[in-house]
Amino acid sequence: MLIYKNRDIRGVILDIDGTLIDSLSQYHEYFNRGLEEFALSPAPRELLFECLGMGIGLRDILRRVTSSKLEDSVIDKIAKWILAEFVKVDMDVPLLPGVVETLEFLKAEGARIGLATGRASGGAYEWERLEHVGLAAFIDVILTAVEVPNRKPAPDLIVACARGMAVAPADCIAVGDTVADIIAARAAGAIPIAVCTGVDGAEKLKTGVPAAVIDRLDEIMALFQKQRVR
Incomplete structure (x- = not known):
């Protein structure tokens, strides 16, 4: 006991x-790859980790780090890209x-x-x-x-x-x-x-x-x- x-x-x-x-370093890498795939600037590690530390979900993190009024459909596309790519390496972290x-x-x-x-x-x-x-x-x-x-x-x-x-x-x-x-x-x-x-x-x-x-x-x-x- x-x-x-x-x-x-x-x-x-x-x-x-x-x-x-x-897994966090790899998540940061694939998060930024997702931003770059959609011609957006990468997010500093500190900013991403601050959001993760507050328990914020991926789509809301994307809204914060882009500081832009992206359409929800674009946010969804970026989130899906990040998740689809990250899952390819996730099992081997x-x-x-x-x-x-x-x-x-x-x-x-x-x-x-x-x-x-x-x-x-x-x-x-x-x-x-x-x-x-x-x-x-x-x-x-x-x-x-x-x-x-x-x-x-x-x-x-x-x-x-x-x-x-x-x-x-x-x-x-x-x-x-x-x-x-x-x-x-x-x-x-x-x-x-x-x-x-x-x-x-x-x-x-x-x-x-x-x-x-x-x-x-x-x-x-x-x-x-x-x-x-x-």
Whole structure:
């Protein structure tokens, strides 16, 4: 059994991109290729990551970074181009350090593991992606933004993921790499843990008031182990 700050933890909810999988640099590359395909200027990495950190969807990000009054039909074409091209490389994006060891540890401790991603990809695609990188066997539930009414930072994904694991949100740790992840977890009643392997850095993540900030996912094991010693 996992214990964190005198609370029994039955479920662990994880974001995917920037938390488990090192996909953000490639996403930035293909995002800019999409802009260039339509004769638009590339977006700075910082601007794209700022939007991702707020939980903004692809089409709304495109509206922000182009700073123009593009027709919705053009925005849709750019978004479809980006997604169609990115999916060609998406399955081969590497895992972040310590991911497998962390999932093995959590399963050995009897925790249920759910994934709650802000992607609008759908659960079937995410199961395929996790199968491809060898993580599917660890996971009990996967939910994406299309399966709930409101995206992060709303709590919908965290609440639905906990429900899917048959665990109360208050009995869950929720780990993510954006302020939106942290706010969503806190609003759902879960314990938010910030990890610095994705969109937002430590100082930005602290603005969401996480219970802890870790540099990489496998550091979460020490948090639980320290609690157990005490």
